[in-house]
Amino acid sequence: MIQFDPKAPSAIKWPEYSPVNKVVGLEWSAVSLGSIDPSIWTICFSPSGLGFDNGCVMALLTSNMDLSIWMATRNALKGEWIKVVDVTPILLSIYAPDPSRATTTQTLCAQIISITWSSPADFALQPTPNIDTSLLVAGTRAGSLLFFRFDAKKATVNILGTVKVSSQWITHVAFSTWILVEPGICEGTVAYATSAGRIGLVNVRQTIQQGEAEAPRTLFGLNFHIQTTFEHMKGLVIATNAAGITALKWIHPPDRSPVLVYNTPGLVRLWSAPASSTEHWGGSRQFLLKAPRIHATSSSVHPVTGLQYIAARDSLLLCLLDGSYHVLRSFSTSPELQIDGEFSTLQITRSAREVFERVELMTLRKQEKERENEGSKEKEKEREKEIGFRDVNRMCAMGLHDESGVVAWIHEASRPTDFSYKHDAKHNSMFVVARLWDDLTDDAFLIHAVEALLACRTARGLAPLNILRSILFHMRSGPLLERIHTQLLAILSIKEMDTAVLDVVFPEWDGQMSPEFRADMRGSLLRHLSGWDALLSMRMRLLLADYAWKMTGDPKKRSEYGHVAQTLLTTISHRNLRSILKHLGAISSAFTLEDVPFVLRMVVQSVLQGSPADLAKEGERLSGIVHAMFPPEQQASTWDHLDERCPACNKAIPLTNIITAECPNKHIWSRCSITTFILTTPDVRTCIGCTRKAFLPGSSRNNAAKSSLPEGLRGWFVEELLEAVQRCLFCGNAFVTVL
Template sequence: MPIFADKMTELPISSVLSLSAVSVPPSVKCLQFSQDGQVILLTKYAVHILTPDTGVSVERSSVIKQDSSKLPSGSTHPLGWLRTMVEFDRSLAHQWPNDSKEWGAVSLGSLDPSLHAVALSPSNLTADAGCVLALLNSNLELTIWGASKNLLTGEWIRLQDVTSALETASAAKDPLLAVKNVLRNQSTCIAWSSQPQWGEPMPPVEASSLAVGNRAGSVTFLRYDKTEKQMSVLKETQVADRWVSHLAWSAWNVPQDDTCEAMLACGSSDGSIAILTVRQTLNPKPTLTNISPDHALSLSIQLDDEKISGSDGRAITGLQWANPPGRSAILIYHKPGVIHLWSAPSSEAAWSGSRAFALRTQRRSVGSSALSPASGISYVPSCDMAVVSLSDGSFYVIHKLSVDPTLYPPPTEPIQPDALSAASRSVFVRAESKASFKDVDRIHGAATYDGGSTFMWTYEASRPTDFSYKHDAKHISTFVVAQLWEEDVDERVLYDLAERVGHARSVSGEAPISILRPVLLHLREPSRIARLHPRILDILHRQPFNGVDATIAVPTYSGDWTTELSCELRRSLTTQLFGWGSIQSQRMRYTVAVFCQKYAEAADIQQKFADAANLFLANIRSHVQMVLIRHLSAISGAISRSAYDISFARRTIRQATTASEAAPALAKEADTLLAQLSSAPQPGPPDAQISAASPAAELAPIQDGHSMDELCPACNGVVPLQSMDAEGAVCTNGHVWARCCVTSFLLATPMVRTCIGCSRKALLPPPVPARAAPGPSSSGDANGSVDRPASQVGDSQAPPAHSPYPRAGMGGSYNSARFVQDLLDATQRCPFCGNNFVVLV
């Protein structure tokens, strides 16, 4: 239960951002958060991608901040935003009359093309560990989009015309039924599932699905292929004889190992709702090198016999699942004037079946009506309540959702629907200079920002009594982040922090900057850090890190280096670096400690958080080094045939043995690896074309203190190789260089990627043509080598010639440093804070 403040004060507003010439159609899914921590706002002709600046350390010069005069006195420090967008050029790729002359195939949306729906994939799907957007336009065409270089402020490009893939699949089924095929290809609604949690370490298997409803009354399931950068059709299921108008996924339930289940609610144009039970099974499959287990997914879909809502002819305006802990999921759906609930029969649930609640009009403006369509459905777990907003600007609250739902609680309940609507209206009055009863704050989209009292929504001021025409350029939408009810924010921050860092699960792809969003929002206030820092530090230091060293199992491989070895090595490195909940927890603790150190004002408080950050950083570094040493030991026979691989292995050994925080177990395994390399036959010298720039001294025994020194790319002076805790390096002549956070190589090129959370830099993975081709992979998994955007490929991204990672075009080519190639490719996120990389050049 939430802890409410004793004294009512003016509720804080964090953001009031005006978006000129932006029109937003009302929808419960037009405003939502991605797992990369970005707000996705669907408008009529574009998708606006807004990233709050909390926790972001790059592109600070591009931060947009609203006019502070629109914020009330005493409001929290205003949020800044990084902004980019996906523009819709209104061109149509498919002319449906060319495929069928039947009236049923006509798409009226082609007269004024606009965007109709957006669905967000889980994170960690693209080559840059980001998410993919599925866009549906009014001509019933479906496309997918992804960031090219910079997901914060850069361009998002179209990856595939999915409608063409649907056309290919439907033509193969019924090549003679033109009308039916056209209706199958005309997509009407979309929804992307989350990733199931398979256990630890989390295997890099892509198990999310994009469900696409169509005019033929069926639902098609597709899965994104990271290697091919496109969707592949999995299955199609018939659910109705009418258009499928709404889709919503529940969270995945894992009733047994390697099997997960989820429910997909399918709403039809006649008002009926059917439930599909989707089951996936993770089946092991044999591998050639046995370095990393591989899996294939089997998918089964079952249509429930009974529909939870009959064909009453009333349109569905909102459909969404709530997933209360400890019980089965609850479906919340809205029809004009009524909020409906449904829960499947379950022994663990306090209630099941259907519930319906009639809405009463809240008179806030001349346009108030309980018959308005829904514009947002949010579940607040700490209060066990669902908040539903309508497009007339009103809010409704269903209390005790998981136990005994009620729409109109007793007056003693601190959170009342009228109070939330009044708070929203108050924000509208403050933000608009002149607002009266005749002005309507039409809310087009609303969602919870922090899982608690802080919400975000978009509204457009309108005056229904004014019948003058307003063209698109005169529409102004306002994006708001504000608190809707009073609660003890200090206790909320501490509770959220303890839950997130104390119960971190194996990585599902969500970035720490997204998981910690509720905490970072409220810790921007220095006064709050001053009050809470002892309790914050206590939470951060709970559950001391014991590591997962004993469970990092990498089978020994004694063969030659092959394409299959590289493929499985990349998969294993990704799994062990990012697949453990304990190391994810350390990354989040490190993020919070650095954030509090930045915003704290007192020097002693800053030092306490700096000490905590160094501790968590040392734990993370030890884990990363242990992963590298275990993998190098497992394939020591293969790397002993390459001078460049041996050089990197010796470099890793020195870092593991000389670091001040090196654990005894880590140093012991490093010594074991050194013994393995010393007993192996020494390879011949590197290719003659690069041996002049690659000192042969690097192949000398590790005991030689100068054998690992590097040469300055500017003056050829000596750069002493320090341990990995050094973020940079200085040569004897004073030239300063940054180091790659993945390999620790000197960064003598601007073609690098930068972490958005901690600003660490890493070399880009090598170009695709210079790498071994990816091996065979199961449908939807992440086994193969991934492509890079053309802007990220080039010889300039390689380290200087003296590095054991040679340039392309020189004698050794990229194949000379195979382990480094695979390591860079496997490390798609920052190994220290776990956030996304972006390319800033």
């Protein structure tokens, strides 16, 4: 829930920042009429990893040109979002420190009218550094581009650079995906459109630097920081267009340079850098749109509300405000409009119109039943006749759920020929997900699954559920699972063991405990538990195997999926434990008596049945270190925390299973998925994927929650471990806090 208050005192009153001219009064070029009744204008989301529970944050731009950053407090889907920083006052403090002496240009520099958030850069480093590499780009009325980076720790934004590109307003900005120049260096391109119809480009280069002169290296790795440079590229994609630009977006077909798609009323235009292959095109292309006549206001001059590329068909799908769809086929090689036939403008537009009519009829019937008036059937029939050519399916937004034909959009039913006014509170929009064409075949599904597993990158910040959502959606089909059972089992099975973590060696630490050291270790735990691409792929396989097990009715096939899932679960568990043991071995000299219970639990886990020999050896070495550090009488007290007490009957529960705990009286308790201690408090976080639970990190606990923690959970290392783990260690998905 985003509670936007248009009358909030934080809304900027721009007339106060407009210089007074003795002849004409206020400088009207710096005044905004949006301040009369501000409304939400644009929203864009950051990549994951910047917000609460490793989620995303949101940039919100209002019609008053107020830019702010919002963050979810507990549950990003159902919980409240709060404002964490107002960006516009920061800009005013920089560009107009004294409102009484502010110039028009200074004020215009703080007035933002377009925003976009880039994807994170992948520097091809393993494990992936836990550093934010995304950029928030804003276009101003002064004709400049502002580049921000969100600082989650300080709840503010840092301005990385300002590039003056024009003397007109920057009405649209679009950021391409990052291209790896070489390991450690990435480049991206920002396209911008001005109010005069010009389009230009700015090249952005990010270089990840490993270490600084005053702090070249730490115990667990390197001090990473990003150096960002900007270059305004010479020349324009388009010099001028009196009609104005209505949409701007980068499209990234595979195995070729990105294509910039931009629209003017009635036209879709394409631009690409000169092609390096004869199979692909370069330069500019333009196509005249022809809108199917589906209602009274059908027209090709409506603005674009959705632009999506479908790689399986190498086609571009456009959606206009009037509800019409337009298809550009052979997009990467020789683009052309597909007016009629299969997967064409006419077919998809008519399919979407049929869905609109069916949905609106269902809504009207529901409203009639709620009224419970006499003669409702006659009214319903009369109402059915009214849904026709005069009703407009005004399309507000469109996106793809997957590439097999499932499309999501938001529409509003309206009848503009009535010339009736409807204020904002009366507008009702409908969110619809429907299949407009069918490309779902067994081969297409398997190819999509393989591509998702092979192309996963931790640098993108996406959780397995985000990557696999469309695949899981189609796996609900029993017949599909029946047909692809053998192939899916082969895809999910582990082909070869990833041994990269075996090669990781940390030097032994012998320094003084400090906040910097603890932060360094916390960052290293985060990198090694969540930053390996191979580990992400295993977690995705586990998610698919678990879901297939749940959706399959055949006992034999369920058993086969269960075997694959158990193998993956064991492999992931051993990998997590190995990373933790390596960190514990490196900082053993910093152990305190409070740390010993957790350390010994890790030792016990390393020798459980099925543990690899190298893992057991690492555990034995760590056990010897602990026994040599503390006297026997102190060791005896710490062993008491290995056999925990049942919260119901106080019977001892040995550590024989890291998932659940069962006492002699058959009381069963869940264990923390991070520390393996019994969950004795309701103050926990829950994985949205596998529903495993874990203790809250110290930064999220209140005093009551801290007092209810097990005694063995109060060492400094386990505190840093709970802080470092931001996603489930087994399936890799995000946590939510329910209570």
